[in-house]
Amino acid sequence: MANKKVHILDSTLRDGAQAEGISFSVDDKLKIVRALDSFGVNYIEAGNPGSNPKDLEFFRRVRDIELENAKITAFGSTRRRDVEAADDKNIISLLSAGTDTVTIFGKSWDFHVTDILNATLDENLAMIYDTVSYLKSAGKEVIFDAEHFFDGYKANAEYALKCLEAAESAGADQIVLCDTNGGAFPGEVFDITKLAVEKFETPIGIHCHNDCGMAAANTVMAVNAGAVHVQGTFTGFGERCGNANLSTIIPCLQIKNGIDCVPGESIKNLTSVARFISEVANVSFNEREPFVGKGAFSHKGGMHIDGVSKAAKSFEHIDPELVGNERKLLMSEVAGRATILSKIQRVSPRLQKDSPETEAIINRLKELEHEGYQFEAAESTFELVIRKQLGKYKPFFELVTYKIISEDQNENGKTGGKASAVIKVLVDGKEEITAAEGDGPVNALDRALRKALEVFYPTLRDLHLTDYKVRVLDGQSATAAKVRVLIESRDARSAWSNVGVSTDIIAASLIALVDSIEYKLIKDIEVFL
């Protein structure tokens, strides 16, 4: 019954954006598109141009990106009850997105047709048929999402199936059974999907929500029943409790059930892609997440640690390296060593797993992680930690003092901030003091620091900050909480990122800024050597 291959549709940018607290900028969306494409999903459902006009800018800009694996998909609904498909403004918007593939959702639960749409059951069938056939005639690949299909089937099986028939006879390329409210259970999902797979020639897909904690299980059961197209979001973001989590489902299918979802070599990037998307969305990562969480292969109980030391499979259902994750033995000095070693050897190739320097670096990393540092998205800070620990580090400057003054301008009663920074640095015994103004204290500090240092290091003129993120750790301490600042920088040759942690956002930003500058100066020297 199992298939050898399923298609993956990621809806992080559409259904995921419906989650509380998530709001992607166009730049965020483009970054996620690149990551999902190189990971190898088949479809990226990227927005609903009809309900969200600013998505059109995204669809315009995404055309300039050359994609290797994925097709960009725009999302919309069946035509309104009282207009032709060609005249429906949402469908016009949908076509204006200019994608080769579109997803159309239509009702398949009789109650929704009559009570929410205020349409007759026959009108809804015509809406499905007309919309799909109009989009087919416009040359699109059409994915039909049968909204509330499982609830609809349980309420009125005959009508729910008629909705699928309408989509099939209009030429839909794929028909997706949706558990929109997330209330279905694995047994019924298996049975109902199997029936649809047997009844229709069109490939059947599955789209689940997690309101009963069953989204991943329901998806796997639907694939077991013959579904060949899987919809979800990469980190499980979505309305209410979220969508089926692709970072769970892809390894469940591909590693554990032998069903291909993405290119074989991609699966080892699963953890980093999940973390990347979570960082871009600025959502704190659930470390208990299957496969990709830091806890997924962490062992704390003494008997468990003893077991995995004897044979990994004793307490691990898969090898963590398959998904780019790693084993962690909590309160154990061997934690993480193998992974860290490769980074250490880039700086000092002679060091081995059991060298005392390796030990010292690992201890320092643990201390920093305990303080709130995270190095996933800040490899250059990580490299600086290694260099400092090994003495392979030249302090290019000393920050002698800084002072920042922020005050209101109080024009027309509006609170508008004005900030200026005074900074003094010491380079080779020479002091330089300077000042700058900025949009807020961190910007003022950034400008002053670079202005002072450019006197000594003219190559810093090439340094550009390209991104700045703030994450409040332990938000419950409110304005006294620790913050983690992540900055991305680039020059003409490369890009890098750095991290700083402090209870003071200015101090945290400064740590990351100083790291970024030092990293550039080290790079510049190495080029000249």
Place this chain on the structure above:
Amino acid sequence: MANKKVHILDSTLRDGAQAEGISFSVDDKLKIVRALDSFGVNYIEAGNPGSNPKDLEFFRRVRDIELENAKITAFGSTRRRDVEAADDKNIISLLSAGTDTVTIFGKSWDFHVTDILNATLDENLAMIYDTVSYLKSAGKEVIFDAEHFFDGYKANAEYALKCLEAAESAGADQIVLCDTNGGAFPGEVFDITKLAVEKFETPIGIHCHNDCGMAAANTVMAVNAGAVHVQGTFTGFGERCGNANLSTIIPCLQIKNGIDCVPGESIKNLTSVARFISEVANVSFNEREPFVGKGAFSHKGGMHIDGVSKAAKSFEHIDPELVGNERKLLMSEVAGRATILSKIQRVSPRLQKDSPETEAIINRLKELEHEGYQFEAAESTFELVIRKQLGKYKPFFELVTYKIISEDQNENGKTGGKASAVIKVLVDGKEEITAAEGDGPVNALDRALRKALEVFYPTLRDLHLTDYKVRVLDGQSATAAKVRVLIESRDARSAWSNVGVSTDIIAASLIALVDSIEYKLIKDIEVFL
């Protein structure tokens, strides 16, 4: 096949305490015992006296608590290979806990017996038999956990079943099938559980881990197959990805499948019990958690909001009140006019959809959203916008000036921030100027502002900030980018949240802080009216 009643065993205090970052004090454990007992679980597995000697204090103190529903259970393993059960020091510790019920885990996977325990297959059967019969002869109710049962069954079905036979013939009261590594899938869990239920007279239980995201589904499937005893942890804490989450499973079984787990009147306390345990464990709550998360019944998409306004079941699989949770309609660019109108009418009931005031408010909201505001998590700022637009707003104070000085302490060469804020406010023609220091500029500002205003408004002493979040919008402008600050506040009566946006993090924080204070003062007046 479905049972009318299952027993619930909560292992938050034992398996849950094996999770990374969780460490309960004895007082914490006693608090959780009281909460679980009054909620109505049948067993509370509270510790492993053999591997954790400090649990003995807990077992001594818990005897003084009178329990209504639950039995306290101590946890331990089968005797060691080379000693009698009566002489095994772990079993002696287990008995010293003085509980009427004990859980004993034993191996049921041949590989674990030979490669981890270094015992023969027959020795392990004797260890199971002897331990269970010794504890029975000591008058205990014995729950036998067959560790790795599903992996064991798949590797060597005959031997795995022999382990259960040994436990049954020694008199075990319940036999629990464990998916210790969390690698099993719902279909196989159903089939294997069904076989065990049919083969044994002893009641069968289920214990699942979440390494494939299947723990809740596997548990429900096992109950469908005839299991009558369910183990899990109330918030899903546990080794690696955690245990089966009882706050998901209990409502899935009781509300959605008609299988009783806890007294009928308890289920409405589900959300508060889950939050309470999470608070005691000091773990931040996953708001996407099924049934109990704040997001579980939150609606953001315009069509979803329209749907639930017409009929709740259109986008909710159960009534949130059944589990003590509530519906939330989020404000956002995709939210419809209908949602906004209901909020406007709370301030001014006479206004209609097409009133010019409604139009003006919507235009103002659009402007603010365009600037980067987001109201979905900041309902009180939203209400203030409406009030200001309608003139239903009294300015309680004027912020005349502020000045913040941030500088380094430069002790031992470490960059440590120090910040102080000076603030001047005007209330009814009277000026108040004051200053405060803080952990960073925002904290200093927050303290100074409240210190100045408490002179005029003493009820502000009740105001506490409970959360502070920062989101950098358009990170690519780097340190000059706009930031959105979200703060949550509470007093003795309620909780609310506010948002501020600016390119200056201090100005953005100030906007949100001022809003929070104004909202509290409005609330206080309304109470007196």
